[in-house]
Amino acid sequence: MKLAISGKGGVGKTTLAGVMARILDERGFRVLAIDADPDSNLGDAIGFSEEEMRCARPLSEMDDFIRERTGSTKGQYGTFFKLNPKVDDIPERFSLIKDNIKLVILGNITKGGGGCFCAENVLLKNLISYILIERDEYVIVDMEAGLEHLGRGTTEYIDSLIVVVEPGKRSIQTAKEIKRLAMDLGIKHLSIVGNKITDDEDIQLLKEHLDGFSYLGAIRYNENILKADKWGISPYDMDVNIRKEVAEIVDNLNRLRP
Ligand SMILES: Nc1ncnc2c1ncn2[C@@H]1O[C@H](COP(=O)(O)OP(=O)(O)OP(=O)(O)O)[C@@H](O)[C@H]1O
Ligand SMILES: [Mg+2]
Secondary structure: OEEEEEOOOOOOHHHHHHHHHHHHHHOOOOEEEEEOOOOOOHHHHHOOOHHHHHOOOOHHHOHHHHHHHHOOOOOOEOOOOOOOOOOOOHHHHHOEEEOOEEEEEOOOOOOOOOOOOEHHHHHHHHHHHHHHHHOOOEEEEEOOOOOOOOOOOOHHHOOEEEEEEOOOHHHHHHHHHHHHHHHHOOOOOEEEEEEEEOOHHHHHHHHHHOOOOEEEEEEEOOHHHHHHHHHOOOHHHHOHHHHHHHHHHHHHHHHHOO
16 A cells, blocks of 8 residues: 655644554555655654664665666756666665664655756656555655655555644644645545544534545644653653554545555
């Protein structure tokens, strides 16, 4: 199953992605976790140690590798480079591994009018396409609110775009914008997860304002999640409630997706 997670800044995308990866791992599935946020921290949310994370380097910063694969230097526009660089060895070669989970950190995808056409973007986009189309494991992509990494032709392979929302106007507004982008890209299943929920009224608010999304479940506002962040512990290892909540979300996903 291929899952992409989006939503407004700070809503809890990485928290959800990290716990989800651990739940699937616990159930014996192989997971490929893709950190597609330039300000990457999915590794911490999964539970990689500080030491393990020190060895991690985003792909977008591997200048020599980008040149080797694309035939062009990072950041170069308008020059000749390979449009279909080899990418199928990247998950095995460059991931951090924890039990059944492989983590690939993409780094910064350059934004620009009309979809910036430079070497590192070509490599990263090819990698995402390959992962969404070819890999036969659970794929979880932790993204930004924008859907920059997703191109036409690959989005049909996403089983669900999960939008994380807080009970608040701004986060709901972002979810609506993501929906518009997602429809343009032809994404076939959109779902929401409520986060930082304090009562049933919050859940009702989200459901009311976000029709057209499948509702997967909610994660309660939880001081332990904040503490986990402060202490450098993964939310999964810190708190049993979030494990239960996310396990239910995974079950609902299996039940609700088309
Ligand atoms: N249910 C919750 N209860 C309390 N705090 C939470 C909860 N979920 C997430 N947080 C806290 O909110 C902050 C943002 O969470 P997280 O990094 O997962 O969000 P994000 O959407 O990935 O953010 P970004 O847009 O910066 O990537 C973190 O400090 C996290 O510990
Ligand atoms: Mg994040």
